[in-house]
Structure formats: structure tokens, C-alpha cells
Amino acid sequence: MKAGIVVFPGINRERDMAIALELSTGVKPRMVWHKETDLSGLDLVVIPGGFSFGDYLRCGAMAARSPVMAAIHDHAARGGYILGVCNGFQILTEAGLLPGALLRNAGLRFLSMDANLRVERADTVFTRQYQKGQVFRSVMAHGDGNFFADTATLDRLDGEGLVAFRYADDNLNGSARAIAGVFSPNLRILGMMPHPEDMVDPLMGCTDGKPLFDALAAA
Amino acid sequence: MKATVTVMLKNGVLDPQGKAIAHALGTLGFDNVNDVRAGKVIELDLNETDAGKAKAQAEDMARKLLANGVIESFRVVVE
Helix, strand or coil, X not given: CCEEEEECCCECCHHHHHHHHHHHHCCCCEEEECCCCCCCCXXXXXXXXXXXXXXXXXXXXXXXXXXXXXXXXXXXXXXXXXXXXXXXXXXXXXXXXXXCEEECCCCCCCEEEEEEEEECCCCCCCCCCCCCCCEEEEEEEECCCEEECCHHHHHHHHHCCCEEEEECCCCCCCCHHHEEEEECCCCCEEEECCEHHHCCEHHHCECCCHHHHHHHHCC | CEEEEEEEECCCCCCHHHHHHXXXXXXXXXXXXXXXXXXXXXXXXXXXXXXXXXXXXHHXXXXXXXXXXXXXXXXXXEC
């Protein structure tokens, strides 16, 4: 599994993501600047968290239209794996690679706290080292994590099993149907608001996020 | 020509900013506010003299960047 991390101006979680990926794969991921257009050789493209382009206009709106995105669309069309976390999830929805949108948190507050996530399916390359229904600890740190999609889209996500994770306890950001992460129809793109990379080492106080990266490393 | 693009959250999409503004207006004693919706106004100075073409360009820009069709609607006024 050769991984690359896309770096936009204003992204600030790329190093944490690199640590998590290297810990599981044993290889340093390639850092891909947003002006690059060649992703050949990469199996996994990760879009990390942060505030790309200052989150001007809408969260992820500018990043979703930057030069590297054409290559990311090609990577997706080839069936490549993509993981978007936090701002990365927002960017994937803005780019149309995942459905829905992330609105301002229902309570208007930036939420920075642990979030327990329930695994909705464990037969994907991202989640196969968890059990279906398992609850694991993650961390949320976002102002715009309120997942929204119209009812028909939500029904399709539920019906086709494309919901990856739901908030297991309080749904503090107000996400529709408590959705914390979604898959693409081919299950090769995962977008999620909470940060699994924050919990991959005992030094971080928890390793609940590590199975996600271990599973990717074995793919 | 100047094109003004007004972007609003679609009906049915929760607008917590609007709710917060409505709450603050109530605190100030404006007790007759039924609802508040907050949006964005984007002014474009276009190098174009044909009003129809300017409007079409601004609408294209709104579809491709200025508005997110999943959650937002827009309208364009050219002058």
C-alpha cells in the first residue's frame, strides 16, 4: 500500500496523518503538494484535516477545485483508495466524490472533544479490522461537521450500506441520521469528520484509530 | 457589467446562523421576528457589455463554485 497525503495551503493535520500511516505501513507516505498533477504509483490518497485556503467561501470549496483534484478524480475512476478526514471529507463532498455536504455545527460551536463512533460495516478495506457494531474512540475537531443530504440521498446511503460510521453517543454537530462517515458506492473512498489518526499510539492515550490504518496497510 | 450573486441555503436546510441572529434580535427587544435566514452576496465586476451573456457567465460561475447545489440556491442580478 503506497500512500500519498495531499497538502493544501491551510491544511495542518498532514504530519499526524503521516505518523499514523508510517506506523502501520512502515513506509513514509509521499507528501503531495496541491499543484502536483501526477499521482501515479499511489494506491491510497489521503486528504487530511485543516483549513484549506482558509475555508473561504465554504469549507473545502477552494481545495476541491485546485490542480491536484483532476488527478484525484482520475485516481478515483481507476478504483484507487481515498481517505478524507475532517477538511478532507469536506473537500471530497465539495468535489462530488462523496454525497452530501457538511454544514455549520447545529449548535454553532466548534467542537473539540472525543467522539465514540459505531462501525456500520466491517467488510470494507477501511474497516475490516473492526467488528460491525463495535464502538471505538475517536476525536472530533470541527466547526462544520453537520452532515447533510436530502432524504432520498440519505435513504440511498442507508439502503446501499454506504454509511461507514455513526456517532454512538451524542450527535452534537447535528448530523443527519448521526452520520460521521460515508463510503463511495465502490467502497474505495471513505470520508469521515472525526480523526482516527489522533489515536494510533499509546502515547496519544488510545489506539482505537490504528485498526483503520493497519487494515489499509494490509490492502 | 456588475453581476450580483445572492447565495442562500435551500429551504429545509438548517440555518444555525439565522437562528442565532433571530435569537440575538429577540434579546434586543425585536419581538416580531418570525424567522431569519443568513446567506452571502457576491459582487462580480465582469468584462462584458451584454447583459444576457453576463448573466449566463455569472450563473455558470455560481454553479461551478459560488454555490454548492447540494445545500444552496442562488440568484443572479445584472446591472
